[in-house]
Amino acid sequence: MNTIPVCRSRFTRPVFLWAVAALVTDLAVGWFPNHVLHRPLPRLLTLLPLIPSMFFWVALVHMIQKVDELQKRIWYESVFIAFMATLALTFVFAGLERAGIHRAPRDDIGSSMLLLWGCAYVFCTERYR
Numbered sequence: 001m002n003t004i005p006v007c008r009s010r011f012t013r014p015v016f017l018w019a020v021a022a023l024v025t026d027l028a029v030g031w032f033p034n035h036v037l038h039r040p041l042p043r044l045l046t047l048l049p050l051i052p053s054m055f056f057w058v059a060l061v062h063m064i065q066k067v068d069e070l071q072k073r074i075w076y077e078s079v080f081i082a083f084m085a086t087l088a089l090t091f092v093f094a095g096l097e098r099a100g101i102h103r104a105p106r107d108d109i110g111s112s113m114l115l116l117w118g119c120a121y122v123f124c125t126e127r128y129r
Contacts, residue, residue, distance in 0.1 A: 010125065015063045016118075018056035023114045025049040030111075074124045081124070082117035089116075 010016065026049040064075055089112055093104040 013059075013063065015056065015059040016121075018052050018059050019114055019118060021052040022049055022056050023111060023118075025052050026111050026114075070128060074121070074128055078117060078121040078124045081120035082113055085116045085120070086113040 029046055029049055060075075064072060067075070086109060090109060093102075093109075096102040097104065
């Protein structure tokens with residue numbers, strides 16, 4: 001059985017590509033001004049990650065409406081795993097902040113959730129293979 005076309009098609013779906021685009025845009029908007037420009041970006045440019053994020057959500061809704069029951073289960077499980085991991089990460093950040101050890105920036109949770117969702121999706125697809 002040839003598994004390369006199956007993996008290739010999963011990673012070229014619009015929902016996955018928009019998620020990667022949103023993550024890369026979010027990380028670039030956070031990293032580029034501090035390390036290259038050495039000054040903050042204009043407020044309008046900081047909203048740039050919202051554009052691929054909106055396309056991601058639209059593609060996700062369309063994808064969930066079109067897929068079969070097993071694929072829906074994979075999607076829902078990966079979203080649930082990402083939600084629970086993000087909730088645990090938020091609790092850890094809150095505990096560290098309350099203890100005075102570390103203050104995590106609040107804007108990193110969205111990027112972390114996208115990354116966790118991507119990892120959870122890969123984990124769930126491999127589990128049902």
